[in-house]
Amino acid sequence: MDEEQRYFKKALHNFTYDVACGDAIRHLYDLGYSPEKIRDRLDYKTTIENITKTIEEYEKNKQSALDGKPQYEYVREEDEYGHTSFRRVPKG
Numbered sequence: 001m002d003e004e005q006r007y008f009k010k011a012l013h014n015f016t017y018d019v020a021c022g023d024a025i026r027h028l029y030d031l032g033y034s035p036e037k038i039r040d041r042l043d044y045k046t047t048i049e050n051i052t053k054t055i056e057e058y059e060k061n062k063q064s065a066l067d068g069k070p071q072y073e074y075v076r077e078e079d080e081y082g083h084t085s086f087r088r089v090p091k092g
Helices: 003-030 035-039 047-066
Strands: 072-078 084-090
Touching: 003 035, 003 047, 035 084
Parallel strands: none
Antiparallel strands: 072 084
């Protein structure tokens, strides 16, 4: 198999894996599930190693997206009439 075919096969595998379970892994991880619990919840069976790798890449991408950007939190406020609003303020 030449280099171009290997590249295409790997790209196709990564795409198929991400469509089959990548978003589900990231979602369940955000909900606080461990890799073992995530594996038990998936319809598309995969190894703990693949789940852990997906989580590590997700954390790395999430952190790199946050680097250099200001972080905000939302503060809930209520006026004298009982109307609730939210105000965005910088963290820290």
